[in-house]
Amino acid sequence: MTIDIMKTVEFSRRDHILKEAAGIIRTQGYAGASMRDIANAVGIEVSSLYNHIKSKHDILASICFSIGEEYIQGLDAILSNTLDCRQKIEAIISLHISLAAAHKDSMQVFEEEWKHLRDDDLSRFRSMRAYYERQLLGFFAENIQAGHLRESSPEIALYTFLSSLKWLNFYFKDNKKKNADIIRHHLVQILCDGLIKETKRTIVS
Amino acid sequence: MTIDIMKTVEFSRRDHILKEAAGIIRTQGYAGASMRDIANAVGIEVSSLYNHIKSKHDILASICFSIGEEYIQGLDAILSNTLDCRQKIEAIISLHISLAAAHKDSMQVFEEEWKHLRDDDLSRFRSMRAYYERQLLGFFAENIQAGHLRESSPEIALYTFLSSLKWLNFYFKDNKKKNADIIRHHLVQILCDGLIKETKRTIVS
DNA sequence: CCTACCGATCGGTAGG
């Protein structure tokens, strides 16, 4: 009982540190964010940080891996469901929207500061990202093969698709001006059907 | 004559410094890139750098503004030409491909490290980016109005379009595996006509 | 372009 309470206190303080650190690392970059800045934001002395985190690298790794795991769990759940091609694309877009809206600071740290990870952390991070891209590349390649997606290089389609969603990570950090449902609807249309306005008839196989 | 030669020497040494600095700032981040790293890459002592650049911020500003000006000049030239909507989109995609291929290191510094600019440099940079986005937003809004582009939020279309091209900045830094023409062709198709495979008939107005 | 140097700040530790 006492242990449980202590753990709760311990975890929430650590989470508090990670949350403040994410905001500071996002705005100042990993190398430009000092442990003094982070301690000041949390409201304790620098040396006290080390009761909750092992090192500055530990902070970065925790932020990057928690976001990475959410992406992978979300994608695995979508791809193993029985949805058609367009529904899966819509679900993946929804995943990116909801993660961007939920993790305003740490999402950008995940995107831009992972390169400061070292040794085992760096290679583990690269493995996770490679897994995510490999799963999605398989999805694109299968559906091009099956005739559901336009003939194209699966790699170019993958890179363009993933890249096209990155503005979401910046969009929500000010204040969400538009509803997430509206954004999803427009994104699905633009990415699935294209920017150019034309009449369309689906091929009946 | 003597002055011309001195200026040439001066400029090429400065350019050499900026080139090495771009590579170091890209991999280590602005705050993580030390003047000693840069001096070492150039092959001179730290103090000698200051004969060619005013400060570390001067290096960052030079890199960011030279890329920014190339984007703006390129876009202005395209939008003032007499091309139809699809041709202009194709030309803008070509602009982003050729700039990404020409400036492997400094393009990523431009994208990710501009936030370390200060005071006047920061506000000038924000103005340039706002100008680029405003010009492109006008293009999207006009062509949605005219019925050439799909009904959509011009902002969402703009963000998605610009974001979808950002993978190019990473793609060329290893070694260009695919020809730029092939990439452009696939990008135009995916962005103009969408990922989903369907027959299309253009509306005859 | 170099030698020599400076005050400030860095991540982290000892010890309580």
Add this chain to the structure above:
DNA sequence: CCTACCGATCGGTAGG
């Protein structure tokens, strides 16, 4: 969780 502290490194300057 704090006080006190350390060696390393930082951007930049003086002077030649």
